[in-house]
Amino acid sequence: MKIREIASLLGADVLCGESQLDEEVQSACGSDMMSDVLAFVKDQGVLITGLVNPQVIRTAMMMDMHCVVFVRSKRPTAEMLELAKEHHIAVLASCSRMYEACGKLYASGLGSEACANG
Amino acid sequence: MAETLRFHYEVDGNNFTSAGAASVEVKRKLRQLGFDAETIRRVSIAMYEGEINMVVHARGGSADVYVDKDCITIILADRGPGIPDISLAMQEGYSTAPDNIRALGFGAGMGLPNMKRYTDEMKIETVLGKGTTVTIKVYTNGANKL
Ligand SMILES: Nc1ncnc2c1ncn2[C@@H]1O[C@H](COP(=O)(O)OP(=O)(O)O)[C@@H](O)[C@H]1O
Ligand SMILES: [Mg+2]
Numbered sequence: 188m189k190i191r192e193i194a195s196l197l198g199a200d201v202l203c204g205e206s207q208l209d210e211e212v213q214s215a216c217g218s219d220m221m222s223d224v225l226a227f228v229k230d231q232g233v234l235i236t237g238l239v240n241p242q243v244i245r246t247a248m249m250m251d252m253h254c255v256v257f258v259r260s261k262r263p264t265a266e267m268l269e270l271a272k273e274h275h276i277a278v279l280a281s282c283s284r285m286y287e288a289c290g291k292l293y294a295s296g297l298g299s300e301a302c303a304n305g
Numbered sequence: 306m307a308e309t310l311r312f313h314y315e316v317d318g319n320n321f322t323s324a325g326a327a328s329v330e331v332k333r334k335l336r337q338l339g340f341d342a343e344t345i346r347r348v349s350i351a352m353y354e355g356e357i358n359m360v361v362h363a364r365g366g367s368a369d370v371y372v373d374k375d376c377i378t379i380i381l382a383d384r385g386p387g388i389p390d391i392s393l394a395m396q397e398g399y400s401t402a403p404d405n406i407r408a409l410g411f412g413a414g415m416g417l418p419n420m421k422r423y424t425d426e427m428k429i430e431t432v433l434g435k436g437t438t439v440t441i442k443v444y445t446n447g448a449n450k451l
Contacts, residue, residue: 220413222354222413226418242409246410249325249328249332266322
């Protein structure tokens with residue numbers, strides 16, 4: 188799925204990474220606990236979270252993720268967006284709740300690879 | 306490669322926001338050196354969890370990174386309270402992190418288990434009241450420019 192499609196499925200604003208909207212991502216992971224995200228890697232392209240602090244962006248960087256989606260109308264700080272830009276991570280913000288956002292993406296074919304690992 | 310590359314970082318215990326910056330830097334260096342993505346990811350995730358632990362549990366510390374052709378070694382040393390029961394600390398889900406840390410997305414008790422999972426060797430040396438040293442090693446597959 189393209190990042191562009193994720194944005195449109197979730198009615199999300201693109202806060203940075205406009206030029207990356209045509210990048211393909213294979214799978215996603217939704218969590219507010221960063222160690223859980225770090226536990227189950229396997230080329231997950233998207234992190235969906237309601238947590239807002241710079242460690243969210245660093246976690247995505249560590250995992251080589253291409254996109255972070257903030258749910259529940261959470262807005263990242265300017266500092267976080269700088270960090271994301273610097274590391275080529277697209278940042279989206281949606282007013283969907285976590286359950287709804289994950290459900291929409293999953294139903295549209297964006298899987299998770301976490302099961303293979305956990 | 307004839308010589309081992311060595312990098313040293315101080316990890317500020319008073320600044321949760323900057324925690325992980327050293328791991329980001331190491332990740333960047335390993336990329337430049339041409340290591341494969343999987344090796345880099347394993348090293349940087351393990352180091353990141355170790356850095357976070359030093360900030361959250363031990364008021365900061367230092368990280369020394371040694372890069373050889375076949376092996377990357379990271380020594381995370383702090384002067385924190387030490388770990389009373391290492392096997393308990395190694396259990397998935399065990400955490401003494403306070404609620405304010407959990408609210409920041411850490412404290413799921415997965416850090417040490419993650420470090421073990423992503424590395425080939427891990428050793429914890431700890432003295433109560435004096436500090437903890439965690440040594441992790443990742444063997445590379447030799448596919449790099451060194
Ligand atoms: N550097 C350290 N100094 C003192 N205690 C530590 C250190 N690292 C880990 N611990 C202890 O081990 C526990 C488990 O660590 P970890 O698996 O990383 O989980 P978490 O950090 O989420 O609590 C911590 O809650 C803490 O009690
Ligand atoms: Mg931890």
